[in-house]
Amino acid sequence: MAKLQADGYRPLDETALNDVLATIPALVDRLGGNPDAWSVESLSGGNLNRIFAVAGPAGSVCTKQALPYMRLLGPDAPMPLDRIVFEQRTRQEHARFAPDRVPEVHHFDPVLRLVVMEHLSGHRELRHALIGNQPLPRVAADLGEYIADVLFHTSALTLSAAECRRFAATMADNTGMYKFLEDLSFTEPYMDHPRNTWNAPYLDGTVEAFHTDAALKVAVGRLKRRFMGAGEALLHGDLHTGSVLVTDDDTRMIDFELSLYGPMGCDLGTLFARTFMNFFGQDGLSDHRRAGQQWTLGFVAEVWQRFTSRCTQLRVTRRGGDAYPADWFGNDDAASRAALDDLLKSILADALGFTGTEMVRRIIGLAQVDDLEQIADPALRARCERRALHFACQLILGAATFENIAAVCRAAEKLRSDQ
Amino acid sequence: MAKLQADGYRPLDETALNDVLATIPALVDRLGGNPDAWSVESLSGGNLNRIFAVAGPAGSVCTKQALPYMRLLGPDAPMPLDRIVFEQRTRQEHARFAPDRVPEVHHFDPVLRLVVMEHLSGHRELRHALIGNQPLPRVAADLGEYIADVLFHTSALTLSAAECRRFAATMADNTGMYKFLEDLSFTEPYMDHPRNTWNAPYLDGTVEAFHTDAALKVAVGRLKRRFMGAGEALLHGDLHTGSVLVTDDDTRMIDFELSLYGPMGCDLGTLFARTFMNFFGQDGLSDHRRAGQQWTLGFVAEVWQRFTSRCTQLRVTRRGGDAYPADWFGNDDAASRAALDDLLKSILADALGFTGTEMVRRIIGLAQVDDLEQIADPALRARCERRALHFACQLILGAATFENIAAVCRAAEKLRSDQ
Numbered sequence: 001m002a003k004l005q006a007d008g009y010r011p012l013d014e015t016a017l018n019d020v021l022a023t024i025p026a027l028v029d030r031l032g033g034n035p036d037a038w039s040v041e042s043l044s045g046g047n048l049n050r051i052f053a054v055a056g057p058a059g060s061v062c063t064k065q066a067l068p069y070m071r072l073l074g075p076d077a078p079m080p081l082d083r084i085v086f087e088q089r090t091r092q093e094h095a096r097f098a099p100d101r102v103p104e105v106h107h108f109d110p111v112l113r114l115v116v117m118e119h120l121s122g123h124r125e126l127r128h129a130l131i132g133n134q135p136l137p138r139v140a141a142d143l144g145e146y147i148a149d150v151l152f153h154t155s156a157l158t159l160s161a162a163e164c165r166r167f168a169a170t171m172a173d174n175t176g177m178y179k180f181l182e183d184l185s186f187t188e189p190y191m192d193h194p195r196n197t198w199n200a201p202y203l204d205g206t207v208e209a210f211h212t213d214a215a216l217k218v219a220v221g222r223l224k225r226r227f228m229g230a231g232e233a234l235l236h237g238d239l240h241t242g243s244v245l246v247t248d249d250d251t252r253m254i255d256f257e258l259s260l261y262g263p264m265g266c267d268l269g270t271l272f273a274r275t276f277m278n279f280f281g282q283d284g285l286s287d288h289r290r291a292g293q294q295w296t297l298g299f300v301a302e303v304w305q306r307f308t309s310r311c312t313q314l315r316v317t318r319r320g321g322d323a324y325p326a327d328w329f330g331n332d333d334a335a336s337r338a339a340l341d342d343l344l345k346s347i348l349a350d351a352l353g354f355t356g357t358e359m360v361r362r363i364i365g366l367a368q369v370d371d372l373e374q375i376a377d378p379a380l381r382a383r384c385e386r387r388a389l390h391f392a393c394q395l396i397l398g399a400a401t402f403e404n405i406a407a408v409c410r411a412a413e414k415l416r417s418d419q
Numbered sequence: 420m421a422k423l424q425a426d427g428y429r430p431l432d433e434t435a436l437n438d439v440l441a442t443i444p445a446l447v448d449r450l451g452g453n454p455d456a457w458s459v460e461s462l463s464g465g466n467l468n469r470i471f472a473v474a475g476p477a478g479s480v481c482t483k484q485a486l487p488y489m490r491l492l493g494p495d496a497p498m499p500l501d502r503i504v505f506e507q508r509t510r511q512e513h514a515r516f517a518p519d520r521v522p523e524v525h526h527f528d529p530v531l532r533l534v535v536m537e538h539l540s541g542h543r544e545l546r547h548a549l550i551g552n553q554p555l556p557r558v559a560a561d562l563g564e565y566i567a568d569v570l571f572h573t574s575a576l577t578l579s580a581a582e583c584r585r586f587a588a589t590m591a592d593n594t595g596m597y598k599f600l601e602d603l604s605f606t607e608p609y610m611d612h613p614r615n616t617w618n619a620p621y622l623d624g625t626v627e628a629f630h631t632d633a634a635l636k637v638a639v640g641r642l643k644r645r646f647m648g649a650g651e652a653l654l655h656g657d658l659h660t661g662s663v664l665v666t667d668d669d670t671r672m673i674d675f676e677l678s679l680y681g682p683m684g685c686d687l688g689t690l691f692a693r694t695f696m697n698f699f700g701q702d703g704l705s706d707h708r709r710a711g712q713q714w715t716l717g718f719v720a721e722v723w724q725r726f727t728s729r730c731t732q733l734r735v736t737r738r739g740g741d742a743y744p745a746d747w748f749g750n751d752d753a754a755s756r757a758a759l760d761d762l763l764k765s766i767l768a769d770a771l772g773f774t775g776t777e778m779v780r781r782i783i784g785l786a787q788v789d790d791l792e793q794i795a796d797p798a799l800r801a802r803c804e805r806r807a808l809h810f811a812c813q814l815i816l817g818a819a820t821f822e823n824i825a826a827v828c829r830a831a832e833k834l835r836s837d838q
Contacts, residue, residue: 161601161647162594168650169588175581182580182741191747214754217747218761225742225762228580229651231587232644322601323644328610328636335633342637343644 008111009081012065014040017052020114021063024107027116032058048079048257053119060121061106066113066257080176083257084113089170090259093234094146097153101146102253120245120252127241130278131370133292140299142251143244143271144306151264151347152314154234156323164322168231168261177258178228181237185357186224189365190217198364199372202382206389207364219396223353230263239267240358241274265347268307269354273392275300276412277359277371280388283416284375293416297409304405308344315340349400352408356395359388391415427530428500431484433459436471439533440482443526446535451477467498467676472538479540480525485532485676499595502676503532508589509678512653513565516572520565521672539664539671546660549697550789552711559718561670562663562690563725570683570766571733573653575742583741587650587680596677597647600656604776605643608784609636617783618791621801625808626783638815642772649682658686659777660693684766687726688773692811694719695831696778696790699807702835703794712835716828723824727763734759768819771827775814778807810834 012020021027022035031038033056043051043062050065066084070077088108095102107116129136151157156164188195191211198207210216236243237258245252260266279296282289315336319326323343329336362369363385372388375381391412402408431439440446441454450457452475462470462481469484485503489496507527514521526535548555570576575583607614610630617626629635655662656677664671679685698715701708734755738745742762748755781788782804791807794800810831821827 156644156647160594161597164647165587165591165594165597168584169591172584172588175579175584178580178584179741187744187747191749212751214751214757217754218758221743221758222761222765225575225651228575228583228741229649231650232648322598322647324640325606328606330610332631332633335636338633339637339640342641346641 009068009113011050011067012112012114014042014052017054017063017065020109020112021054021061021116024116027061027107030059030061030106031056048083053121055119060119061116062103062119064115064117079180080174081113083174083177084115085110086171086174086177086259087256088115090234090236090256093154094150094236094253094256098146098149101142101149101251123245123247123250123252125242126244126246127274127278127370129246130241130275130292130296131281131374133282133289133295135292135295136246137248139244139246139251140302141306144303144308145310146251146253147239147267147271147303148307148310148314150235150267151233152311152318154261155232155264155321157315157321157343158318159321161322164231164261167234171234171259171261174258174260177237178260181258182224182228184366185361186220186227189360190220193365195366196364197366197368199378199382199385202378203364203385206386210360210364210389216393216396219353220357223350223357223396226263226350227266227354231261232264233261235260235262235264236267237262239270241271241278244271263350263354264343265350265352266354268303268347268351269356270358271303272300272351272355273358273362274369274371276355276391277362277369277388279412280384280391280416281369281371281375283387284372284377284380284384286376297412301405301409304348311344312337312340348402348405352395352402353399356392356399359392360396363389363392387415428487428532430469430486431531431533433461433471436473436482436484439528439531440473440480440535443535446480446526449478449480449525450475467502472540474538479538480535481522481538483534483536498599499593500532502593502596503534504529505590505593505596505678506675507534509653509655509675512573513569513655513672513675517565517568520561520568520670542664542666542669542671544661545663545665546693546697546789548665549660549694549711549715550700550793552701552708554711554714555665556667558663558665558670559721560725563722563727564729565670565672566658566686566690566722567726567729567733569655569686570652571730571737573680574651574683574740576734576740576762577737578740580741583650583680586653590653590678590680593677593679596656597679600677601643601647603785604780605639605646608779609639612784614785615783616785616787618797618801618804621797622783622804625805629779629783629808635812635815638772639776642769642776642815645682645769646685646773650680651683652680654679654681654683655686656681658689660690660697663690682769682773684769684771685773687722687766687770688775689777690722691719691770691774692777692781693788693790695774695810696781696788696807698831699803699810699835700788700790700794702806703791703796703799703803705795716831720824720828723767730763731756731759767821767824771814771821772818775811775818778811779815782808782811806834 018038018040038054038056041053043053048070049067052063054061054063066081068078068081069075070079091102103118103120105115105117236253236256237260238255243253243255245254275296279293282293324339372381372385437457437459457473457475460472462472467489468486471482473480485500487497487500488494489498510521522537522539524534524536655672655675656679657674662672662674664673694715698712701712743758791800791804
């Protein structure tokens with residue numbers, strides 16, 4: 001039987017969830033009919049939560065409840081329940097600036113740590129679309145613009161420094177989640193650690209080299225310090241291709257529990273990392289997918305291009321923030337543009353560094369990705385993984401040396417054909 | 420008559436202050452005798468507060484009370500009273516790690532915004548020692564080690580990322596003070612602004628050029644974003660040579676009201692700025708002080724050297740922080756040292772950038788410094804100021820290009836002899 005926590009939290013099974021939803025008039029209206037006849041279906045996805053689809057004659061909803069431990073690792077890996085409170089806060093904030101990019105929330109219960117939201121039953125995860133080699137017409141544009149909208153409106157580009165500092169303060173207590181990510185992303189892959197997993201024995205030598213590479217640790221340490229200390233914008237925090245739900249016509253972000261007030265390049269980095277892993281992984285598939293790889297590189301370039309052009313567009317009309325005060329450049333639009341270009345350059349450098357660390361983590365740390373794991377021949381998989389790791393190290397060590405996103409994509413192409 | 424504020428605050432004149440102190444047994448003991456016979460003497464110093472020395476037969480104390488406006492600008496320039504609460508918090512925290520470097524606090528009244536502390540009557544401000552060309556044997560060592568002790572113990576070098584984020588959150592509401600500094604340091608000198616003052620008409624052309632220099636604004640904007648967004652360590656926040664009280668044997672920091680959880684290089688930058696302004700200013704004195712200039716450059720080099728060697732020493736014994744976890748480098752001391760060197764390099768780059776912005780602010784923005792203002796001949800003063808501004812721009816634009824502190828001092832020497 002589910003244990004009742006001191007503050008009223010209890011994990012809900014199908015029946016208990018049905019009972020809770022039946023007490024909420026707005027949901028009774030939305031689902032329709034007799035609550036006893038609703039269907040409650042467990043959905044997979046995510047490692048940290050219980051997810052259900054609940055359907056009645058008039059409609060359906062998706063429910064997400066935080067569990068006090070990590071589903072992937074079990075009750076011995078406790079996770080803070082209040083992550084869902086931070087998730088809700090960030091989703092609400094992002095919905096203000098990119099309302100079409102997040103699911104609509106119908107109900108939030110901070111005691112049960114339960115969110116009831118729009119059921120996006122026709123959508124699939126972007127990672128499955130990439131693995132399935134299914135090009136999507138608008139996802140790159142949607143993602144680039146979403147990231148730009150959110151960065152602009154939650155940073156000192158639009159806000160006062162005081163507002164930014166208070167924003168950061170309200171997110172400071174999601175530390176249990178940050179610690180989890182900091183350990184997984186910036187610490188464990190570079191040392192001998194029991195949570196690390198990799199394609200053994202093929203990558204054993206590579207993994208060993210990562211544990212003793214001083215220059216790499218110095219560069220990763222720098223990125224870790226940026227991740228921990230740079231309070232610049234309210235980020236999704238875990239924007240990999242499994243946190244993006246897509247159709248041909250729509251793009252939505254889910255799973256904001258790792259959201260933080262952090263460095264602007266972080267979300268782009270996580271997204272690019274999974275995309276490049278897909279790029280290198282496609283060489284390991286039996287039906288070698290050259291067109292898919294081209295689409296993947298084009299996706300990265302287009303996300304960046306849409307991001308920068310949206311920032312440029314916003315910069316013209318949004319000048320209230322303390323970063324560059326409204327009248328600071330007077331009529332000198334070239335100077336204003338130069339300042340934005342300088343910022344975009346530093347965002348790209350950060351993004352590429354975080355791309356590198358996320359790729360390393362997913363190949364030799366905890367939580368592998370389908371894009372590479374699905375390659376049936378482990379030796380072939382290892383060849384793809386080594387290329388991906390080599391590329392990741394180029395990014396970590398040389399993030400600031402790439403002239404633009406095209407040079408990054410060329411470097412990936414070159415590695416693929418050289419090795 | 421002093422107006423009583425809603426929360427009980429009222430500015431205290433000599434009589435009212437005497438009455439308040441007479442109600443505090445520990446202070447009655449400390450000062451001795453009959454409170455009616457205590458002497459209360461107004462001390463100058465600072466632009467933001469009322470400072471008194473109160474003496475009785477057994478001893479004396481120094482009192483500091485926040486005023487709701489800036490003394491320098493008058494009641495039309497409101498300043499947040501609670502700055503003294505943040506000051507007290509930071510002074511306490513710094514006293515934990517550098518107990519000999521801050522005055523002892525005898526009493527703190529958060530309603531009256533009044534702090535009663537040790538009266539350092541034998542000390543003088545470091546700026547007066549520098550202007551008076553009086554070398555001090557240990558101030559550089561004391562300052563370098565103080566800055567290192569504080570940075571180490573209040574950052575992720577020693578703390579968890581969670582502790583750092585909470586630290587930053589507790590300082591977030593001192594924003595009125597930060598805004599003041601951000602405007603003065605990073606915004607106003609680079610635009611036409613009524614608060615700017617300079618050595619007119621001699622610097623008119625120079626000032627005009629600063630207002631339209633796009634490259635400079637881009638670089639200053641980058642430093643401003645670091646100042647606003649980088650939460651790395653609990654800084655003094657205003658460590659200029661007037662915030663350091665010295666004797667031949669002692670060094671103490673005062674005036675923590677601008678303290679913030681900010682970028683590690685910030686305090687070093689403020690200190691270096693005032694020192695270099697003194698360096699360039701000494702050429703304008705009638706008894707041209709070459710030995711003083713040499714001492715000044717030696718001071719900068721020694722502060723940095725003591726700072727780095729203290730950090731290196733602390734790094735050996737303090738390995739608990741999340742920045743570089745204890746077991747991350749295993750027995751590879753060279754890698755651990757390389758990570759620290761990388762951090763020190765980035766601190767130097769930040770420090771030099773902030774040195775540049777502080778110099779610019781003090782020459783063409785609000786609040787000039789004696790080191791240059793005291794030069795009687797305005798044309799000669801302008802020559803010194805132009806050199807200082809030229810040097811400041813070199814630092815702002817090329818902070819990351821200086822190999823080490825010796826190269827910085829050589830650049831200052833070169834500018835002095837070239838122009």
